[in-house]
Amino acid sequence: MKILLFGMSHRSAPVEVRERYAVEDHSAALEKLVALHEVDEAVLISTCNRVEVVATTRQPDAAILSLFRFFHRELGGDTPIPGGGELDDHVYEYRDRDAVKHIFRVASAIDSMVVGEPQILGQVKDAYRKALESGSCGPVLSRLFQRAFATAKRVKNETRIAHRPVSVARVAVDLARQIFEDLGQKTALMIGAGDMIEASLIALRREGLGHLRVVNRSPERAEALAARFGVSAHGLSELDGLLEESDIVLSCIGGDRAILTRERVAAVLRGRRSRPLFLIDLGVPRNVEPEVHGLDQAFLYDMDDLQEVAMKNEEQRRRESLAGERIIVEEEERFAGWLVALRAVPTIKHLRARAEHVRFSEIERFAQRLDLSPDQREGVELLTRAIVNKLLHPPLARLGAQTDREEGLAVLEEARALFALDDPGAPGAEIDRELQGDAIRRVDLSDWSQDDES
Known part of the structure; x- marks a missing residue:
């Protein structure tokens, strides 16, 4: 699963372009977004300074193309760009860690035209509420936006980013x-x-x-x-x-x-x-x-006096935004840890299912040969289940404990490799087909490794 952000803002498009793609009916737009085969969850942010879609997907490249077509056809009415040019000239995309960082910066008013302005947080909360009401916002984006709001609160309380007026x-x-x-x-x-x-x-x-x-x-x-x-x-x-x-x-x-x-x-x-x-x-x-x-x-x-004060205040806000950026990095890493933990759940289920399938298959293979009575069969069931649980408990406990740490992703990959969970020829792999779409659905976090550039 990937997190994507696709859109335009005051940094990439002039107002005559942004207003063409502004959204009035959020519910209709969100309904069309989640109807796209490549999009699982979606939140749509539309303000005077930005139009952005945040989505989760398991097909990121195809989803980007679909979101581009959504902007061009559904929002822009399949019409030429005002003043000429192409839509490509005005849009941007972020993936995974970069997408999370961007949302945190937007909610914290660090990416705003006026750094520290208070209106954007309310606008992002409104976009999130509309997505919840429409049913387009699932567990991953819900968690993402809740963390964005917590990040914005920290930036406001721990810096002086909004203390000096700039208008x-x-x-x-x-x-x-x-x-x-x-x-x-x-x-x-x-x-x-x-x-x-x-x-x-x-x-x-x-x-x-x-x-x-x-x-x-x-x-x-x-x-x-x-x-x-x-x-x-x-x-x-x-x-x-x-x-x-x-x-x-x-x-x-x-x-x-x-x-x-x-x-x-x-x-x-x-x-x-x-x-x-x-x-x-x-x-x-x-x-x-x-x-x-x-x-x-x-x-x-007069205006010159006021502009001079405003410019000094804006420079002060920009200095304060550096402290805000440090908070955003901390919160971004915390959210990445949560996603790793989310990925650990299906891995743990997968490992347990594989082990249980091997245990059950071996009992079935030898049960008739041993001519076990019902009571004996029940005793063997209890014994083998206890053995499997005792063997799995230490690695599963360590796996659960490590997922919220910086090395959690590496531990998770190590576990999948050691137990051959991605090997279709490994013992117990026959059960994978029954688990498809549930227990072994993996969250692709390869772009979230700590060596990547934030």
Whole structure:
């Protein structure tokens, strides 16, 4: 059994390609995936930054081809790639250890466009839940994703990967919190109604800001945005009065001239009686005149200031991600140990079945010659079964104990070789046909040896 991952992300495909393959109906897509002859289990992750299928298979090469066709026909509608090119140019595949490592990195937000962003873990959990509900997620992928969630928790708790904001909106709100400490009693004024203002609204709400207001040239757009967040909407004619009542001002509104001049802000500050005013200029061109910097009690940050802070924070997050990578390696090895243990179960069953078949065959061969009574036959059965159990107990006990250790795979292979479990001519091999598909179904872990590159 192999673990495969096939897909595309922000690292391999632009947004116009990713959106073509985005999945809305997970249940239908998962049903088609597990209907593929080569796929045993499947989980489908579809977010704005990635579309990936995680699958288990016993035919990895054939499964990769099937997953490629699934992307091309089922997700992409058998249509040309936007902007030209081929699907091959934008997809990637990982197998076994590399696939596990990738899932752990995705869940831990190390592979995200914004390192440490919190949304991806919830999106991966949602993908896992949908796979469980559809019945496409079996025991191996269930274990894999449970370990991915545990890994993400460790990365979050044992590193500072998510402690510094890296989006401009989040940096702005973080700076406001540093100036005012408690935002619960503060009032914010949002000038504009675009995406940047909306992102800032979300961030301020999360910080528990007391009062929020939206002002815009178009009252209709201000009202639409304000209605979504349950705040008040205003027109630009009310701007001066609103400025005087506000502690935090975020501005991102179109225009070729600054809407907040030095004179206007100076007048507002006089009305505020020395209470500080925090101004965040998210506009390009700038919405606030740079001369506002020189006013007492006016704290002005523009896009360049915020981008500089964001870049420093992102670099800090990337340094923290190195610690996260070490955690991922530890958890990856733990999961590999579990897979080796999973493989040990059919090996143990196989060895017991072979031994029992030899024991029973030999009794049958000599029973008539010895002319045993029923009581004698029962005694021979008990005696020979006890001998077999005593002989098998030490190697089976050692086999079970070693499977969660680094050398577990080598011990498992040694056991199969010593007892000739893969030799169809060995004594007791006749029973193998009856066990086919159950006790001797082997998990192919040759790519998981500790000498392989992680």
